[in-house]
Amino acid sequence: MLRVYGSLESGNCYKVRLLLRQLGREYEWIEIDILKGESRTPAFLAMNPNGRVPLLEYAPGKHLAESNAILNYLADGTPLLPADPETRARILQWMFFEQYSHEPFIATSRFYLHFLKQPDKYRQALEEKSGPGYGALDVMENHLRRSDYLVAGRYSIADIALYAYTHVAHEGGFDLGRYQAIPAWLDRVKRQPGTIGITEI
Amino acid sequence: MLRVYGSLESGNCYKVRLLLRQLGREYEWIEIDILKGESRTPAFLAMNPNGRVPLLEYAPGKHLAESNAILNYLADGTPLLPADPETRARILQWMFFEQYSHEPFIATSRFYLHFLKQPDKYRQALEEKSGPGYGALDVMENHLRRSDYLVAGRYSIADIALYAYTHVAHEGGFDLGRYQAIPAWLDRVKRQPGTIGITEI
Numbered sequence: 001m002l003r004v005y006g007s008l009e010s011g012n013c014y015k016v017r018l019l020l021r022q023l024g025r026e027y028e029w030i031e032i033d034i035l036k037g038e039s040r041t042p043a044f045l046a047m048n049p050n051g052r053v054p055l056l057e058y059a060p061g062k063h064l065a066e067s068n069a070i071l072n073y074l075a076d077g078t079p080l081l082p083a084d085p086e087t088r089a090r091i092l093q094w095m096f097f098e099q100y101s102h103e104p105f106i107a108t109s110r111f112y113l114h115f116l117k118q119p120d121k122y123r124q125a126l127e128e129k130s131g132p133g134y135g136a137l138d139v140m141e142n143h144l145r146r147s148d149y150l151v152a153g154r155y156s157i158a159d160i161a162l163y164a165y166t167h168v169a170h171e172g173g174f175d176l177g178r179y180q181a182i183p184a185w186l187d188r189v190k191r192q193p194g195t196i197g198i199t200e201i
Numbered sequence: 202m203l204r205v206y207g208s209l210e211s212g213n214c215y216k217v218r219l220l221l222r223q224l225g226r227e228y229e230w231i232e233i234d235i236l237k238g239e240s241r242t243p244a245f246l247a248m249n250p251n252g253r254v255p256l257l258e259y260a261p262g263k264h265l266a267e268s269n270a271i272l273n274y275l276a277d278g279t280p281l282l283p284a285d286p287e288t289r290a291r292i293l294q295w296m297f298f299e300q301y302s303h304e305p306f307i308a309t310s311r312f313y314l315h316f317l318k319q320p321d322k323y324r325q326a327l328e329e330k331s332g333p334g335y336g337a338l339d340v341m342e343n344h345l346r347r348s349d350y351l352v353a354g355r356y357s358i359a360d361i362a363l364y365a366y367t368h369v370a371h372e373g374g375f376d377l378g379r380y381q382a383i384p385a386w387l388d389r390v391k392r393q394p395g396t397i398g399i400t401e402i
Contacts, residue, residue: 049340050302064290066297073290089265089274092293096267100300101251139250 002027003057005047007034009115011107011164012067013054014198018160019071022194023078029201035115068095071157080157090151094158097139098165105133107165110172126173133174137182140166144181148188155192163189168198203228204258206248208235210316212308212365213268214255215399220272220361223395224279230402236316269296272358281358291352295359298340299366306334308366311373327374334375338383341367345382349389356393364390369399 002020004027006013020027032038032053040051048055048065056064056073064070072092075081081091109129112122119126140162143150150158167186169176176183189195203221205228207214221228233239233254241252249256249266257265257274265271273293276282282292310330313323320327341363344351351359368387370377377384390396 049343050298052302058287064294066294066301069290069293069297072293073286076286076289085274085277086259088277089270092270092273093265093267096270096297096300097251099297100267100304101253103301104305142250 003030004028004054005030005032005044005057006054007032008199008201010034010053011110011168011198012103015067015160015164016054016056016070016074017201018164018196019074019080019157021196022080022160022192023074024194025074068099068157068161071095071161075157080155080160082152082154082156084152087152087156091156091158094150095161097136098161101132101139102136102162103165105129105136106169106172106174108172109133109174110165110168113173114168114171130173133169133172137166137169137174137176137179140185141179141181144185148185155189159185159189164198204231205229205255206231206233206245206258207255208233209400209402211235211254212311212369212399213304216268216361216365217255217257217271217275218402219365219397220275220281220358222397223281223361223393224275225395226275269300269358269362272296272362276358281356281361283353283355283357285353288353288357292357292359295351296362298337299362302333302340303337303363304366306330306337307370307373307375309373310334310375311366311369314374315369315372331374334370334373338367338370338375338377338380341386342380342382345386349386356390360386360390365399 002025004016006016008031034053038044039053045051047063050065052065054067054070056070058064064073072081081088109126112126113119147153149155150162163186166182203226205217207217209232235254239245240254246252248264251266253266255268255271257271259265265274273282282289310327313327314320348354350356351363364387367383
């Protein structure tokens with residue numbers, strides 16, 4: 001059976017759970033407490049030398065890291081990752097956008113505010129992340145004004161990748177109320193069969 | 202013909218030129234001066250709303266952004282991106298590692314030192330990026346001690362993605378002299394047919 005090492009507090013890990021649920025795949029969940037250093041133990045580093053979750057064990061002793069690589073692997077051959085090369089490239093474009101231009105600002109701000117609960121300690125970092133975070137949301141808003149979903153007008157793993165931290169952006173201090181297309185898209189994603197909440201297994 | 206918008210100073214853009222040369226593909230290069238704001242003009246934002254290079258025009262009026270998405274698109278069906286799902290997932294794993302755990306530290310440090318030439322202005326940022334940057338290099342070193350290339354023991358677009366900023370990491374203040382497997386791998390990549398330098402077209 002598939003095994004996933006992850007943290008219920010992480011949006012990156014939520015992506016994998018959400019996809020597995022929507023694909024109807026069974027899996028074993030192993031909770032890793034990052035704040036207690038459980039992703040940096042010798043045993044964990046032997047599985048993922050980069051010391052991060054989520055981590056997928058897709059066969060005994062075979063591990064795959066990086067949430068969006070895991071989504072591509074698990075969705076291959078399903079309607080959530082169409083075979084057409086142009087669509088696949090466009091899905092990857094949004095996923096690299098997510099990891100480079102979205103997650104480091106929106107997810108990290110949420111980590112400071114929602115989990116560490118230290119707005120004063122991280123005030124400068126939060127201010128620095130605000131502009132790029134809203135910049136990423138602006139890019140999404142502009143795109144979603146013209147399309148119901150991120151790629152090819154249909155639900156795909158690109159939507160899962162961006163939904164994970166966008167739907168909780170307010171927990172990082174971002175005001176989604178200034179957008180129209182993003183909230184409508186969030187509703188469309190939420191209504192997909194099998195959608196679960198961010199802390200649900 | 203393919204058209205690539207990019208900056209000759211950018212390692213992300215170099216990845217695309219290196220691949221196109223190794224694939225023997227003809228293309229038109231459009232130089233974009235980032236420091237002069239040429240990636241933020243209305244005309245450019247109409248092609249890539251995220252305002253970044255490289256940007257591939259793969260058909261008239263059809264654009265694809267994100268260097269690693271472009272590599273996957275262009276290499277599809279070639280030996281540099283094998284069809285095996287496990288290999289493809291592993292290549293993506295390294296590419297997401299590159300954009301999340303490597304580039305923001307090593308490439309950004311190089312930008313401060315090598316292009317802006319402002320070590321004093323960015324001293325604190327450079328100090329903060331040193332640990333994670335060496336952390337990424339350590340992960341590569343450990344892996345390359347056991348394998349000649351990053352994925353499946355053969356040269357692929359994963360090597361192109363990581364080579365781009367690793368072989369100029371010293372320009373960002375990183376000392377590659379403390380590693381053994383990384384320099385040997387850099388030499389193997391350099392010896393691939395068709396390899397060009399980082400500022401060559």
